[in-house]
Amino acid sequence: MRVIYNKELEAVADDLEHMTTSVRDAMHGAGKALLDGDMEAAQKVIDGDEAIDELEKSVTDQCVRLLAQQSPVATDLRVVVATLRLASTIERMGDLAQHIAQTAHRAYPDSALPDDEKTRRIFTSMRALLDVTADRLPGMLADRDTTLAQQVIADDNKLDELHQESFDLVLDDSWKGTRQQLIDVVLTARxxxxxxxxxVSIARQVVYIVSGFDPSKEPRDLDEE
Known part of the structure; x- marks a missing residue:
């Protein structure tokens, strides 16, 4: 029975890993579409979202079956419960990447963003942070790397600050973009x-799997306790 359970858990892990790498690629593709005008990347992100949705359904079905048939406890239970949450979160990230790609695709051959230095700086910085985060996700999940998880949590503060800057941008009297670009800037930044x-939610689930505790958004130095 344990051998069967382990094989089923490995199958779930494989699907989750596939989801994570697909979303990583979608996040990179969305950035290329938005800031580089790469419509091939945009279409790939748009078309690829259905496969991510199907994987999410597969992971959910497998986890529910494991809970019903195997009655996991302790760490195994944490893994299955966390995997259910992870699949839902990763699927939503795929949707968000698709929204960004669709915004860029709709605006083409024009840009969804005004062509000014301040706008480019904000969104280029947001893209760079998300590219780093996207690249961290597969290894963080596969290795249950809590160090990477804490880095993801810490870096989110920088993204929040840039998001606030995007509001300041469109509210400034110097705003020169069109009304459609104003909508696109606000929504895309969101x-x-x-x-x-x-x-961050994924990072917290990694820490939960390893320790059983949900970390605060501000990582604590455990050596100080």
Whole structure:
């Protein structure tokens, strides 16, 4: 029975890993679409979201079956419960990446963003942070790396600050963008900020799997306790 359980858990882990790498690629593709005008990347993100949705359904079904048939306890129970949450969160990240790609695709051949230095700086910085976060996700989950998890949690503060800057941008009297660009800036910045929030949620689940405790958003130095 234990051998069967382990094989089923490995199958769930494989699907979750596939989801994570797909979302990592979608996040990179969304950034290329938005800031580089790469419509091939945009279409790939848009088309790829259905596969992520199907994987989420598969992971959920497998986890429910494991809970019903195997009655896991202790760490195994944490893994299954956390995996259910992770699948839902990762699927939502795929949706957000798709929204960004769709925004860029709709605006093409124009840009969804005004062509000014301040706007480019804010969104280029947000993209860079999300690219780093996206690259951390697969290893963080596969290795249950709490150090990477704490880094993801800490970096989200920078993304929040940039998100606030995007509001300041459109409220400034010097705003020169169109009304449609104003809408796109506000919504896209929100999508990017939410990607960071969901990454934090994933990081917290990693810490939960390892320790059983949900960390605060501000990582604590355990040596000081």
């Amino acid at each position: 999508f990017m900020e939410r990607l960071g929030d969901h990454a």
